[in-house]
Amino acid sequence: MSKRNDLITGIVIAVFSLWYYFEASxxxxxxxxxxxxxxxxxxxxxxxxxxxxxxxALIVRGLRNKDKDAKGEPFSFSAWFNKNLEVVETFGALLIxxxxxxxxxxxxxxxxxxxxxxxxxxxxxxxxYVKAGIIAVIFSVATYYIFVYWLAVxxxxxxxxx
Numbered sequence: 001m002s003k004r005n006d007l008i009t010g011i012v013i014a015v016f017s018l019w020y021y022f023e024a025s026x027x028x029x030x031x032x033x034x035x036x037x038x039x040x041x042x043x044x045x046x047x048x049x050x051x052x053x054x055x056x057a058l059i060v061r062g063l064r065n066k067d068k069d070a071k072g073e074p075f076s077f078s079a080w081f082n083k084n085l086e087v088v089e090t091f092g093a094l095l096i097x098x099x100x101x102x103x104x105x106x107x108x109x110x111x112x113x114x115x116x117x118x119x120x121x122x123x124x125x126x127x128x129y130v131k132a133g134i135i136a137v138i139f140s141v142a143t144y145y146i147f148v149y150w151l152a153v154x155x156x157x158x159x160x161x162x
Contacts, residue, residue: 005080007062009087014055016091021048089120105158110140 024044081088097113104112115136119127147153 010058017051106155111136
């Protein structure tokens with residue numbers, strides 16, 4: 001990855017992580033856990049901080065060797081987009097996942113997201129819709145049961161099921 005790509009990707013991830021942290025702060029905390037150090041906002045905030053640290057590392061790496069970029073070509077958004085297509089597709093899948101969660105619920109939204117993300121990450125010649133579907137269903141249902149029945153965490157059922 002060129003240093004310019006590191007800089008641009010770092011800035012995009014930094015903006016996304018700040019937005020994610022802000023949104024995590026808006027998660028409703030149950031009164032019973034309001035005085036606790038760990039509550040429903042803790043893990044999303046930790047992930048946001050981790051993403052921000054990754055973004056800062058990418059930005060620093062991009063700035064540190066800015067003059068050493070071997071290509072010296074002018075910036076092309078379409079070239080950057082094509083080189084980072086998997087990243088762009090992942091962000092798109094995440095945005096759709098977030099958008100549909102309240103409507104269809106955790107299980108269906110997670111099946112969709114894991115299915116799409118698995119296809120994004122599979123090598124081009126080895127994409128298997130059946131394998132991606134099986135992985136998506138198993139992991140989504142297992143995660144739901146772990147959180148709801150073992151950890152007693154309520155997950156969105158979905159507006160279409162209420």
